[in-house]
Amino acid sequence: MDNFIVSARKYRPATFHQVVGQESITSTLQNAIKNNQLAQAFLFTGPRGVGKTTCARILAKTINCENPTPEMEPCDTCESCTSFNNNASFNIHELDAASNNSVDDIRHLVEQVRIPPQVGKFKVYIIDEVHMLSQAAFNAFLKTLEEPPSYAKFILATTEKHKIIPTILSRCQIFDFKRIQVEDIAGYLGYVAEQENIETEIEARHIIAQKADGALRDALSTFDQIVSYSGNRITYKNVIENLNILDYDYYFEITNKLVNRDISGLLLVYNEIIENGFDGQHFIIGLSEHLRTLLVLKNPATIKLMHASGSLKDKYLNQADSCSTEFILESLKICNKYDLSYKGSSNKRLHIEIALLELSELSNESKIAKTPFLSKHKPEEVKVSEKKLSYTDTESKNQNKEKNIPAPEKADSEKLPLRDSNSEKSAIVKEDKPQVKVVSKETGSGRTIKNISIKQSLEALKKKKNEDEGEPEAVIKTEFTQNELIEVWKSFVESYMEKSPSFANAIGKYEPTLTDNFAIEYKVDSPLISKDILSVTALLEFLKSELNNNQVTLNAIVLAKNEQKKTYTDREKFTEMTKKYPGILKLKDQLNLEIDF
Secondary structure, eight states: OOOOOOOHHOOOOOOOOOSSHHHHHHHHHHHHTTTTOOEEEEEEEEESSSSSSHHHHEEEHTOSSOOOOOOOOOOOHHHHHHHHHHHHOOOOEETTTSOSSSSHHHHHHHHHHTEEEEESSOEEEEETGGGGOHHHHHHHHHHHHSSSSSTTEEEESSSSSSSHHHHHHHHHHHEEEOOOOOHHHHHHHHHHHHHOOOOOOOHHHHHHHHHHTOOOOOOOHHHHHHHHHHEEEHHHHHHHHHHHOHHHHHHHHHHHHHHOOHHHHHHHHHHHHHHHHHHHHHHHHHHHHHHHHHHHHHGGGGGEEEEEETTHHHHHHHHHHSOOHHHHOOOOOOOOHHHSSTTTOOOOHHHHHHHHHHHHHHHHHHHHHHHHHHHHHHHGGGOOOOOGGGOOHHHHHHHHTTOOOOOOEEESBBBOOOOOOOHHHHHHHHOOOEEEEEEEEOOOOOOEOOOOOOHHHHHHHHHHHHHSSSSSOOOBBOOOOOOHHHHHHHHHHHHHTTTTTTOOOOOOHSSOOOOOOGGEEEEOOOHHHHHHHHHHHHHHHHHHHHHHBEEEEEEEEEOOTTTTTTOHHHHHHHHHHHHHHHHHHHHHHHHTTOOOO
């Protein structure tokens, strides 16, 4: 029985033209050979399986070829090319730095460099995985790499350029090999299949190419594996079964059920996926990739980012048309969130099922487009007068529902906010403000006050502006005492602590003072506190409401630095006490005390 040769070796490119996906690098090398501008050292870097060592061998073979073609390809007939093909060339040396990484190995190589070639033009040294060399080996290699003999060429190959010391990098021409595109890998697999008389489906080749992640060698290894499994005919079904890849049909079905909000169908399909032995994180990652493909198809400029072909591409296009961009974006956010938190979940299955339920709650249409009334008018122009907001009975709600009038949140002549398009309750409901019970520390009596929020402060500013533009407000001058002011002031500080602790602590530090014409003076340590318009407005409206006096005004007094309360250290406290009570020092000396500050 003949020895089997894997496809990665059997179909390894022998010329620059056969190299897949690295056209810019191969053309640069060919031009350098043609113009006789070869550097003394090259560094080929990039991911695994993209052609670094292959290009190094072709370059070494070409520069020693006696009769190169006009395109600077090796002739494959001369003595040098023949000896290279038979692994018998004395001018081309390969060194695996992973196993020969000591300084002695490099010294031995340097000694070989001194011997000129007996046949041919150049002696070429290919050092693979050069990043594995030790620090001492790198240093021993520096001088030879910088000033080698004219007949010596060095080609270094590595997958981890960052591990190579800068002094080596500065002595080399660096070529960055890129990952090979899916289309290029799929095309080369088709060429190999044709040479081996194997029938393949285009979808199957694309799946293998995507699984290879840009490495042609990995793709060829997977190709050999699938051939061993399925024989002379490779189908899409055979590939996904052998590579344990979830069928695309599942993702299409899941997406359709998400759009249609078929929750029971979602759970049943996911149950089938779990029973087939697939991992939950594997599923959520695949769903994210599926949604990403739908997203790139929404814009003609990004269609080229899609890795699919044939009937599968048409299927993606049809589903992309049925999904809105907003739906896809929100779905991607949810999938990413649950993918990141998957490992920390104790119940993996329930974790993914919750993700599917959250995805099913998304709307497949934009919020404005799904609201008939708001889609015909600009949100800034939609206003409802205060008289229309007093519906409280069931009949009024039903009338509003029939007329598709969106429900405002407050009974005020403000601009309407956009409502959730999925909400089934479209009736106008007048909401009551939440109440907070605050008990006075002095009297112990319960008092009901309004909850304070930044939102209410904005409403108060708008209301004040509307009142200034309209009819003047009725004057209310209810008398109140200093003690009543302090009690209401403390109530505000307590209720506002959750909203803005910094403002509440700043005004609660000092007691306010009632002056003439209901003017209230309050002290602050910083002018920034008095310039907090939202919080100051909330305070003023609270005082007016609780004291039943709309003529109240606030005047902030910013304390000078010497008026502010000073925090003393232990030593300063002791010094101040001795000034006030000199006997403390005498007592300290009599008792022979030492004070540790």
